[in-house]
Amino acid sequence: MEKWVRAMLLNSGVQSGDLMMPHSFALEIFISIKWGSGHDEMLPVLENFPLFGEISAGQMRKVRAQVRIRLDAWDNVHALADAQLPDPDGGEIFIYHFNSKGSLYGKTLLPFNSHEIENLTILDYTVDSEESCYLLEQMQSGEPIIRLRKINKNGDLIWCRTDFTQRDKKISRKLDSNFERLLMDEHYRLFLPATQDTGEIIQIDPVDGTLLNLCKSERSSSNVFLDARGNLVYVLYFPELNRRGFGIFNIAEHKLKTVVAGDELYGWLIYPFGVDSSSNIYVWNENAIARISFGGQVQVMASIDNIVVRSNDGMILSSQIVSIDEKILAVQVKEHSISGVLNRAELRLPEKLNPEKSGTWKLIHFDERDRYYVFGGEEPGHTGTLLVYSREGDLEETISPPEDLLPIESTLESHSKWGVDSKGRVYMPVINAQGFKVLRLIRI
Numbered sequence: 267m268e269k270w271v272r273a274m275l276l277n278s279g280v281q282s283g284d285l286m287m288p289h290s291f292a293l294e295i296f297i298s299i300k301w302g303s304g305h306d307e308m309l310p311v312l313e314n315f316p317l318f319g320e321i322s323a324g325q326m327r328k329v330r331a332q333v334r335i336r337l338d339a340w341d342n343v344h345a346l347a348d349a350q351l352p353d354p355d356g357g358e359i360f361i362y363h364f365n366s367k368g369s370l371y372g373k374t375l376l377p378f379n380s381h382e383i384e385n386l387t388i389l390d391y392t393v394d395s396e397e398s399c400y401l402l403e404q405m406q407s408g409e410p411i412i413r414l415r416k417i418n419k420n421g422d423l424i425w426c427r428t429d430f431t432q433r434d435k436k437i438s439r440k441l442d443s444n445f446e447r448l449l450m451d452e453h454y455r456l457f458l459p460a461t462q463d464t465g466e467i468i469q470i471d472p473v474d475g476t477l478l479n480l481c482k483s484e485r486s487s488s489n490v491f492l493d494a495r496g497n498l499v500y501v502l503y504f505p506e507l508n509r510r511g512f513g514i515f516n517i518a519e520h521k522l523k524t525v526v527a528g529d530e531l532y533g534w535l536i537y538p539f540g541v542d543s544s545s546n547i548y549v550w551n552e553n554a555i556a557r558i559s560f561g562g563q564v565q566v567m568a569s570i571d572n573i574v575v576r577s578n579d580g581m582i583l584s585s586q587i588v589s590i591d592e593k594i595l596a597v598q599v600k601e602h603s604i605s606g607v608l609n610r611a612e613l614r615l616p617e618k619l620n621p622e623k624s625g626t627w628k629l630i631h632f633d634e635r636d637r638y639y640v641f642g643g644e645e646p647g648h649t650g651t652l653l654v655y656s657r658e659g660d661l662e663e664t665i666s667p668p669e670d671l672l673p674i675e676s677t678l679e680s681h682s683k684w685g686v687d688s689k690g691r692v693y694m695p696v697i698n699a700q701g702f703k704v705l706r707l708i709r710i
Contacts, residue, residue, distance in 0.1 A: 290709055291567045293582050293602040295575065296368045296693065297343060297704035306370055308333075308362055308702050312672075313349050325649050328672060330697045334683040335704060336392060337540075339452035339494070341366040341687040343704060344393045345695070351378075351386055361391065361399050368704070374399050375421035382407075390448040392456075394472065398424070400456065402448040412441035414448070414458070416475065430468060430477035437480055439468055449492040457517075459498055461488035467498065467517065483515045483522050494543035494688045501538045501547060510535040512560055514545060527562055534564060540686025548692060550681035553586055555692060555707065567692065567707055572628040574676040577700045585629035585640075590614065595621045597640050599629055606710060613638055613655045616664070625650075631674040637662070639674060673699050 301310040311331035331349030338344065343364040350356025363372040374397060378386065385407040392400050397419035405411040416424040429440035444460040450472070451457075458468040465486040469479040489501035493514075500513035504526055511526040527535065535558070537550045547558045553571045556564050570584045582602040590596050594614055601609040613629075615621040619642075627642030636657040644650030649667035656662055676698040685693040692707040 291707055292604055292606050292710045293568075293573070293584065294604050294706050294708060295580060295582065295703060296706040297345075297364050297370075298368075298575075298580075298701065299362070299370060299703075300701040308345070308347070309357065309360065311347050311349050311357075325644075327670070329675070330672070330677070332679055332683060333695050333697060333702055334679065335685050335693060335695055336390075337685040337687055337693065338393050338395070339450060340395060341689075342393070343368075343685065343693060344391070344399075345702065345704075346388070346391060348376075348388050351383060351388070353384075356383075361393065363393065363397055364704075372397050372419060374417060374419055376401070376417060377421055377423055389446050392448050392450045394450060394454060398472070400448060400450070400472070402445065402458070404443075410443055412443065412445055414441065414470070414475070416472065425475040427470075427475045430470060430475065432477045437477060439466070439477065439480060446488060447490055449490075449498075451492055451496045452494070453496070455496065455517075457492065457498070459483075459490045460486055461490065462486070467515070469517075481517070481520045483513070485513055485522060485524065489538050491538075491541040491547075493541050493545045495545075497545065499541045499545050499547065501535050512547065514560070525560060525562075531558070531562055531564070534558060537681055539681045539684045540692070542686055542690035543688040544690075546690060548686045548690070550684075555681075557690065570678065571626070572630065572676065573678045573694065573696050573705055574629055574632050575696060575698065575703055575705075576632050576634075577698075578634055581632065582705065583629060583632050587627055588612070593617065595627070597627055597629055597638075599638060604710070611638065611655075611657075611659050613640055613653070613659055614661075615640075615642075615653070616661065619643060619651060630671065630676055633674075641668065641671065641675070675699070678705075 299308050312328045313331045315329040333345050333347045335343050335345050345362045348359050359376045360373040365371050385405050387404045390402045399417045401415045403413050413428045415426045431438040444462040444464050445458050446461045449457045456470040456472045460466040465483040467481050471478050485502050487500050487502050491499045493499050498515040502511050502513045509526050510532050513522055513524045515522045534549050534551050538547050540548045549556050554569045555567045558564050569586050571586050574583045584600050585597050588596050588598045596612040596614045599611045600607045625643050625645045630641045631639035638655040640653040651666040652668035654663035679695040683695050694705045696703045
């Protein structure tokens with residue numbers, strides 16, 4: 267049993283009989299698109315980093331802005347980079363559309379008014395099969411305003427709503443901060459589930475934005491997803507028991523079925539990011555990616571804190587921090603192929619850098635000479651250190667402070683930017699100097 271799995275068992279409290287080992291999963295490149303302004307490229311966006319409360323001028327550097335993805339009911343992927351929204355001069359913002367084979371088939375220019383863009387945030391979005399985009403947005407100028415807009419594939423505004431009314435005007439509902447999620451199923455049913463205590467679920471007609479139905483779930487949370495059967499799947503907290511658990515809300519019958527999980531699942535259910543067609547829930551927990559069944563069985567699929575794709579040959583490497591013994595930490599690197607893990611390397615971190623107390627350490631680059639680049643130790647008052655290792659795992663260079671990392675740095679987006687399709691394949695955005703990629707974690 268690998269050391270990191272032992273650590274996961276100890277940290278989570280999961281009993282070994284409840285956890286299945288990750289021997290049957292592999293990483294593959296699903297999407298790869300270059301930076302640029304061409305019709306088949308993605309516009310690059312830079313932002314300042316790190317965003318510590320206290321930072322010196324020497325610590326400030328540029329990084330590539332985050333890109334989030336959403337999967338639709340047909341397993342197409344839609345990518346959005348909107349970091350420039352607060353800046354009226356930040357440039358055009360697109361949603362990029364990739365089909366179920368990973369090919370770019372279109373992009374939608376999002377229209378914004380310059381006077382509102384400084385205070386606008388896209389809370390969530392979804393896309394239908396005709397490339398129309400639905401944006402759930404918040405405008406934070408005085409009292410927050412929540413609105414839902416429909417934009418067609420040509421970038422034209424079709425409708426905009428801050429409240430919804432039935433055609434017979436018997437029922438109406440104004441949007442407020444209870445609504446942070448936007449979901450659409452394969453039948454083009456558009457739902458706004460309240461993520462706070464109200465439990466309301468608004469069904470919207472995507473054609474004209476009128477209210478079709480308003481129902482209520484007994485329990486709700488911000489962790490809500492739509493499965494392929496059209497059920498809302500919640501990860502819930504039960505305060506009266508201090509437990510976490512699951513809920514499946516049958517929209518047609520207006521019925522909620524809940525399961526209270528045991529103490530051993532409490533930590534696993536903090537960061538869910540998707541569901542599959544069987545209502546299995548996919549979670550992130552201390553760099554572990556796992557699938558949890560409605561019955562509470564945990565299957566660890568992988569443990570990853572960063573992913574690097576080498577530009578010249580597409581080699582995929584992942585990294586995670588491991589403990590060699592009580593005093594020595596190492597960055598464990600795995601080389602992946604469609605058939606699984608090919609090679610491993612353990613890059614020991616110098617004790618003098620006090621790595622256990624100096625922030626995150628991870629692989630950020632693998633060059634054409636087969637050298638590993640590990641970066642870490644970036645925290646308030648410290649610019650971080652770049653370590654260069656040989657293929658054999660020997661430390662060759664220690665660079666502090668490092669030069670501009672933009673030409674080499676590869677970054678796996680946080681779990682909140684990931685997606686899961688109906689078959690349980692996990693989609694993870696990765697950005698590097700060459701462009702935007704989506705890696706897919708698949709069963710083999």
